[in-house]
Amino acid sequence: MSTPRKPQLVRCPEPLEPLFVAAEDAMAQFFGDLRRRPEKGEITISDVRYLLVRAASMSIQFRNELSSIYGLRTANQIIYNFGRACGVQDAKMFHKRLGLTDPATKLAAGPVHFAHVGWACVDIFPESAPSPDENYFLIYDHPFSFEANSYTEAEIKSDAPVCFMNAGNSAGWCEVSFGVELVAKEITCRAQGDDQCIFIMAPPKKMLGYTRQYLAKYGKA
Amino acid sequence: MSEKDMTSKITELLRSFQSSTPGVLGAGVISTDGFAIASELPQSVEERRVAAMAAAMLALGEQTTSEFEHGRLERVFVEGTDGYTVIMSAGAEAVLSVVARKDAKMGLVFLQMERTADALRKVMA
Numbered sequence: 001m002s003t004p005r006k007p008q009l010v011r012c013p014e015p016l017e018p019l020f021v022a023a024e025d026a027m028a029q030f031f032g033d034l035r036r037r038p039e040k041g042e043i044t045i046s047d048v049r050y051l052l053v054r055a056a057s058m059s060i061q062f063r064n065e066l067s068s069i070y071g072l073r074t075a076n077q078i079i080y081n082f083g084r085a086c087g088v089q090d091a092k093m094f095h096k097r098l099g100l101t102d103p104a105t106k107l108a109a110g111p112v113h114f115a116h117v118g119w120a121c122v123d124i125f126p127e128s129a130p131s132p133d134e135n136y137f138l139i140y141d142h143p144f145s146f147e148a149n150s151y152t153e154a155e156i157k158s159d160a161p162v163c164f165m166n167a168g169n170s171a172g173w174c175e176v177s178f179g180v181e182l183v184a185k186e187i188t189c190r191a192q193g194d195d196q197c198i199f200i201m202a203p204p205k206k207m208l209g210y211t212r213q214y215l216a217k218y219g220k221a
Numbered sequence: 222m223s224e225k226d227m228t229s230k231i232t233e234l235l236r237s238f239q240s241s242t243p244g245v246l247g248a249g250v251i252s253t254d255g256f257a258i259a260s261e262l263p264q265s266v267e268e269r270r271v272a273a274m275a276a277a278m279l280a281l282g283e284q285t286t287s288e289f290e291h292g293r294l295e296r297v298f299v300e301g302t303d304g305y306t307v308i309m310s311a312g313a314e315a316v317l318s319v320v321a322r323k324d325a326k327m328g329l330v331f332l333q334m335e336r337t338a339d340a341l342r343k344v345m346a
Contacts, residue, residue, distance in 0.1 A: 071284035074277045077255045081273065181269060183256045204256040204269070208314065208345075209224030 011123040019108040083165035087172025106177035151191035161189035244325025275318035
């Protein structure tokens with residue numbers, strides 16, 4: 001008997017592995033067709049137009065610029081909502097294009113897409129319990145988050161988490177996948193000297209309770 | 222206090238505020254991140270967007286107050302031709318947002334909001 005394949009881009013609880021292997025196959029095909037046409041000022045992947053943006057510009061500089069006008073809290077909110085908008089629209093497009101209908105399969109495509117577009121990898125922790133209702137809960141790490149990496153590479157230490165675009169994008173994708181309103185919050189962040197960028201995701205009205213619980217668990221309360 | 226108990230206590234405070242303050246159409250408690258914690262808002266209102274808006278407006282109000290060295294922000298007050306929106310801090314983690322009709326007695330609304338915000342701080346401590 002052959003050993004089942006393991007996902008290469010995502011770490012997740014074992015029962016979810018076949019979903020991610022299938023998602024990796026589908027996404028590899030999509031992202032295999034990358035074309036750069038500088039004479040037309042265009043980059044396409046399987047005929048879908050993409051943009052290349054320098055990671056540090058989209059994290060450090062963008063955040064600093066917004067922050068200088070709107071303040072840090074509002075800047076973080078804007079960045080979160082920008083990420084969420086991308087997550088919602090990308091999820092809708094890929095679910096349709098790949099013909100995905102089941103919530104768990106729809107979710108599985110998200111972290112794989114995330115890895116291919118260079119935002120981060122995703123490790124889903126075993127205590128996660130994604131379900132299409134108010135009990136939805138996800139806890140995960142974003143290794144190589146482009147936001148945290150930009151800060152560490154520039155040797156800027158933040159006094160708070162910085163991966164708001166990552167948080168918003170994952171919440172948007174999962175919200176579309178499961179059809180329930182979801183929000184995500186980063187609990188620990190490499191940009192502030194932590195080992196991992198750990199996020200929790202839940203319906204908004206449950207987030208305060210989870211935030212307190214997991215900040216305490218990770219020594220951030 | 223459990224999360225469930227805290228949420229029902231917050232909802233109770235919002236209902237009590239609304240019933241004791243004439244002219245109030247709705248109220249919500251929002252995290253400073255812009256996520257709804259509890260709300261008693263009119264059904265026509267999209268909670269997610271309004272929550273994000275209220276948190277952003279409070280943060281902008283604080284930024285503006287600080288920029289002009291006007292001390293501590295008391296509240297953000299938005300007056301339309303047909304009604305008011307008032308937003309104030311309810312502790313380090315929460316924002317209280319209230320929607321009122323044009324004929325509401327705003328002195329009373331402010332007073333009741335301050336009392337409710339104090340009660341929220343205690344519940345969420």
